[in-house]
Amino acid sequence: MTESGFDIAGLEAGHRPVSEFRYEKRPVVRGYNDRTLYVNVGDGRIAEKPVSADMRAKFTGGKGYGLRLLWDAVNPSTKWDDPENEINIAMGPVCGNTNYPGSGKSLVVSISPTTGIPIDCNVGGYFGPFLKFAGFDALEVQGKADRDVIVFIDGDDGVVSIFEAPGEAVDSHVLAEQMVAMFARDEKDRQHISSVSAGTGAEHALIGCLNFSFYDKRRKVARLKQAGRGGIGTVFRDKKIKALVVRYSGLDVSSNNPADLAGLQETGLKLHREIVTLDDQQCRMREIGTAHLTEIMDEYDLLPTRNYKFGSSPDSPGLNSHAFSAMVTHGLPDGCWYGCTMACAKAADGFELATGPYRGHKVTVDGPEYETVAGCGSNIGVYDPRVVMELNFYCDTYGLDTISFGTSTAFVMECWEKGVLDSTRTGGLEMTWGNGPAALELLHRIGRGEGFGLVAGLGVRGMKKYFAEHYGADPKLLQDIGCECKGLEYSQYVSKESLAQQGGYSMALKGPQHDEAWLIFMDMVNNRIPTFEDKAEALYYFPMFRTWFGLQGLCKLPWNDIEPADNSSTDEPAKVPEHVENYLAIYKAVTGNDLDRDGLIRQSARVYNFQKVFCIRMGKGRRIDDWPPYRMMGPVTVEEYESRADRYDKQLKEQVGIDPSGMGTPEKVAALRAYREDRYEKLLDAVYKRKGWNREGVPTVETLHDLGIDYPEVLEVVKPLLV
Amino acid sequence: MITVNGSPHPWREGMTVRDVLEERRFTFPLLVVRIDGRLVPRGDYAEAQVPDGSDVDVMHLMSGG
Numbered sequence: 054m055t056e057s058g059f060d061i062a063g064l065e066a067g068h069r070p071v072s073e074f075r076y077e078k079r080p081v082v083r084g085y086n087d088r089t090l091y092v093n094v095g096d097g098r099i100a101e102k103p104v105s106a107d108m109r110a111k112f113t114g115g116k117g118y119g120l121r122l123l124w125d126a127v128n129p130s131t132k133w134d135d136p137e138n139e140i141n142i143a144m145g146p147v148c149g150n151t152n153y154p155g156s157g158k159s160l161v162v163s164i165s166p167t168t169g170i171p172i173d174c175n176v177g178g179y180f181g182p183f184l185k186f187a188g189f190d191a192l193e194v195q196g197k198a199d200r201d202v203i204v205f206i207d208g209d210d211g212v213v214s215i216f217e218a219p220g221e222a223v224d225s226h227v228l229a230e231q232m233v234a235m236f237a238r239d240e241k242d243r244q245h246i247s248s249v250s251a252g253t254g255a256e257h258a259l260i261g262c263l264n265f266s267f268y269d270k271r272r273k274v275a276r277l278k279q280a281g282r283g284g285i286g287t288v289f290r291d292k293k294i295k296a297l298v299v300r301y302s303g304l305d306v307s308s309n310n311p312a313d314l315a316g317l318q319e320t321g322l323k324l325h326r327e328i329v330t331l332d333d334q335q336c337r338m339r340e341i342g343t344a345h346l347t348e349i350m351d352e353y354d355l356l357p358t359r360n361y362k363f364g365s366s367p368d369s370p371g372l373n374s375h376a377f378s379a380m381v382t383h384g385l386p387d388g389c390w391y392g393c394t395m396a397c398a399k400a401a402d403g404f405e406l407a408t409g410p411y412r413g414h415k416v417t418v419d420g421p422e423y424e425t426v427a428g429c430g431s432n433i434g435v436y437d438p439r440v441v442m443e444l445n446f447y448c449d450t451y452g453l454d455t456i457s458f459g460t461s462t463a464f465v466m467e468c469w470e471k472g473v474l475d476s477t478r479t480g481g482l483e484m485t486w487g488n489g490p491a492a493l494e495l496l497h498r499i500g501r502g503e504g505f506g507l508v509a510g511l512g513v514r515g516m517k518k519y520f521a522e523h524y525g526a527d528p529k530l531l532q533d534i535g536c537e538c539k540g541l542e543y544s545q546y547v548s549k550e551s552l553a554q555q556g557g558y559s560m561a562l563k564g565p566q567h568d569e570a571w572l573i574f575m576d577m578v579n580n581r582i583p584t585f586e587d588k589a590e591a592l593y594y595f596p597m598f599r600t601w602f603g604l605q606g607l608c609k610l611p612w613n614d615i616e617p618a619d620n621s622s623t624d625e626p627a628k629v630p631e632h633v634e635n636y637l638a639i640y641k642a643v644t645g646n647d648l649d650r651d652g653l654i655r656q657s658a659r660v661y662n663f664q665k666v667f668c669i670r671m672g673k674g675r676r677i678d679d680w681p682p683y684r685m686m687g688p689v690t691v692e693e694y695e696s697r698a699d700r701y702d703k704q705l706k707e708q709v710g711i712d713p714s715g716m717g718t719p720e721k722v723a724a725l726r727a728y729r730e731d732r733y734e735k736l737l738d739a740v741y742k743r744k745g746w747n748r749e750g751v752p753t754v755e756t757l758h759d760l761g762i763d764y765p766e767v768l769e770v771v772k773p774l775l776v
Numbered sequence: 777m778i779t780v781n782g783s784p785h786p787w788r789e790g791m792t793v794r795d796v797l798e799e800r801r802f803t804f805p806l807l808v809v810r811i812d813g814r815l816v817p818r819g820d821y822a823e824a825q826v827p828d829g830s831d832v833d834v835m836h837l838m839s840g841g
Contacts, residue, residue, distance in 0.1 A: 335806060348803070349804050352803045574837070578834075579781055579835050580783075613838050616837065621808040622815055626808050626835065
C-alpha cells in the first residue's frame with residue numbers, strides 16, 4: 054500500500070503492455086505544435102500526424118481540428134459504437150496560456166450516442182494544456198479495445214504507451230486519485246499528472262460524460278471538470294478505456310512560446326485587475342461560480358421547475374447561491390487552469406455521502422454549477438442543497454452528465470404524474486416531484502446498470518420511444534413534454550417567453566445547449582431584438598463569436614461574466630467590446646498574426662458551417678431537426694397556462710388579436726400554440742437566410758465557397774440537397 | 777406614466793432608478809440603465825430621479841453559460 058491508500062504495486066502488477074511509441078520532443082511555436090497524436094486502442098497503433106497548412110488555415114485549432122479529424126475518420130453510416138468513431142481532444146493556439154484568465158480549455162468531439170451527429174464539449178482541467186505542451190495540438194482516439202486499457206502520454210520523456218489495466222477503479226473520483234498516485238514521481242509531481250476518465254454509469258447509459266482532472270495541491274485531491282454533453286463518456290467506456298493520462302512538468306509562462314509575451318502579460322494583467330476589483334459587485338464568480346444565477350433565474354421566471362413547466366418556485370430560496378456558498382470552501386485558488394483569477398471552480402470539502410456505494414465517505418465535490426443546481430434541483434422539485442450536492446457527486450464519479458440526468462429525471466417525474474409510469478414500471482421507485490431519495494436511487498441504478506436505471510439511462514429521446522412502444526403512451530404528449538432536440542436534453546433555462554432563445558437552443562448544431570447563444574435577456578427583458586431580422590442577426594453573431602472560444606481553447610466566462618467598469622458607456626455593451634479587443638490582442642500576442650473582428654467571425658464561420666454539413670452528412674441538420682418540443686415554446690397544459698393566465702391572455706389579445714374572454718383554457722392553449730409555432734417557422738426562415746443556408750437549413754455552395762471550405766467531400770454532401 | 781423597456785410603467789413623484797428596478801424586480805447585477813438615452817452610472821441608481829413621461833431603458837447583459 055502507498056501513502057495514498059492504494060495498492061499501486063498490485064495494480065501495476067496486473068498491467069500488460071499493448072504498445073509503445075517514442076516521439077521527438079519539440080517546443081510549441083507561437084501556440085502550435087503542427088502535429089497531432091493518433092492512438093488506436095483496438096489494434097495498438099500509435100502515430101503522430103502532421104497538421105497541413107490548409108487544416109491550420111481553415112480550421113484554426115480546438116474544435117476545428119477535432120471536427121476535421123473526426124470527419125476523416127468516420128463515414129455517413131458510422132454509429133457511435135462503431136470502432137471508427139473517435140474521441141478527439143484538441144486545444145487551440147491560445148490554450149495553455151497562463152497569462153489571461155480562462156485559457157486552459159480542451160475541446161472534445163465524437164459522434165454522440167444520443168444524437169448520432171458530432172457533439173462538442175468545452176472542458177477545463179489540466180489534461181489539454183499538458184497534452185499540448187507534451188507536443189500535440191490534438192489527440193485522436195480510435196478503435197475498441199477487448200480489455201480495459203489506459204493510455205499514458207509521458208510528455209517529459211516523449212513516450213506514449215497503451216497497457217491493459219484490469220485492476221484500476223472505473224469511477225472517476227477514485228480512478229483520478231489512482232492515476233496521480235501511480236504516475237507522480239514525488240509529491241511535487243502530483244500536480245503534473247492529469248487524467249481523463251468516465252465511470253460505471255457511462256457503461257450503462259447513453260448520457261455518459263468525461264471527467265478531466267486537475268490536482269489541487271492545497272486540498273491534496275484530484276478534482277474533476279466535465280465534458281458533459283452528448284454521451285462522450287459512453288463512447289469512452291464502450292472503447293474500454295479506463296483512463297487517458299498525461300504527465301508534463303515543464304510548464305511556465307512562456308510554454309506557448311508566444312510571439313509577444315510582454316503584450317500577452319499586459320493584456321492579462323488588465324483583466325486580472327478588473328476581476329479582482331469588480332467581481333464581488335458583479336457576478337460573484339470568485340465566491341460561488343455560476344451558481345450565483347439560481348436566484349436571478351428564479352426572479353425572472355427562467356429557472357426550470359417541474360420539467361420546465363414553470364420558471365420559478367416559492368421553494369427556490371432553498372437552492373440559492375448563499376446555501377451553496379455556505380457549503381464550499383473559500384479562500385483557495387479555484388481556477389481549473391493556472392492563471393485564472395476568475396477561479397469559479399468551487400468545491401465542497403469533507404462532504405459526507407448519505408447513499409450509494411460510497412456512503413459514509415467524506416469527499417470533495419466539485420460544483421455544483423448553476424446547470425446542476427437547476428437540473429438536479431428545481432427541475433425535479435428538489436430544494437435540499439445536500440441532495441443536489443450528492444447527485445452532483447455521483448453523476449460526476451459515475452461519469453454521467455448532470456444536465457442530461459436532471460432533464461431525463463424531470464421527464465420521468467412528469468411521466469409518473471401523468472400516469473405513464475407507476476411503481477411496477479420503475480421497479481418500486483416513487484418518482485414523484487421532489488423525491489430526492491428516489492432520484493438518488495435512480496442514479497445508483499444507472500450506476501449499477503439495473504432495472505429502470507437502464508431505461509432512464511437512454512435519455513429523453515430513448516425513453517420517449519420506449520414508453521410509447523412498451524407502455525402505449527401517447528407519442529404526441531411525450532414529444533410535447535420530453536425536453537430534447539436532435540436527441541440531446543435541454544440545458545436549464547425556460548425559453549417559453551423568448552423566441553430568440555427557442556431558436557438559440559433548437560438551432561444549435563449539436564443540440565439544445567446554450568453555449569451558442571443565450572439571448573433571453575436581450576429578447577424577453579430588454580426588448581432589443583423585436584423583429585425576425587433582429588433575432589436572426591443575434592442568432593448569427595453570437596453563435597459565431599462564441600464558437601471562437603472553442604477554436605482557441607478558451608473559456609467563455611471571462612468574456613461576459615465580468616465587465617469593465619466603463620462597459621456601460623460603450624455602443625454595444627452586450628458584446629463587451631473591450632474584452633473582444635482583449636481576445637484579438639492575446640491571439641496576436643500568441644500567434645503573431647493580426648486578427649480583426651471580422652476575421653474572428655470568419656474563423657468561426659468556417660468551422661461552424663463545416664460542422665453543419667457534418668451533421669447533414671450524418672443524417673441530421675435539416676429543418677425538421679431544428680424543431681423544439683412545445684414545452685420549450687409555450688404552455689403545453691391547462692395547468693401551465695393558468696399558472697400565468699394574465700400573461701398569456703394579454704398576449705392573445707395584444708399579439709394574436711384574439712379576445713380570450715369566453716374562451717376555455719384548452720382553446721386558449723391551442724390558439725397560443727398556433728401563433729407561436731407560426732412565429733418559430735418565420736424565425737427559422739430568417740436565421741437560415743442570415744447564415745447563408747437554404748430554406749431547409751443547408752449551406753449553399755456560395756456560402757461554402759466564400760468561406761473557403763468548398764472541399765469536394767463537403768460539396769458532395771450538400772449538392773444533392775440544393776437542387 | 778413612464779416607459780420601461782418599451783412597456784408602460786406607473787410613475788410617482790420622487791421616483792428613482794432604484795425604485796424602477798425594484799418594482800420591475802430587475803435584480804440582475806449587470807445592468808445598463810439609460811433615461812431618455814442618457815446613461816445613468818451604476819453607483820447613482822439610488823439618487824437618479826426618473827422624470828414623468830421618460831423612456832427608461834434597462835439593458836440586461838448576459839452571464840452564465
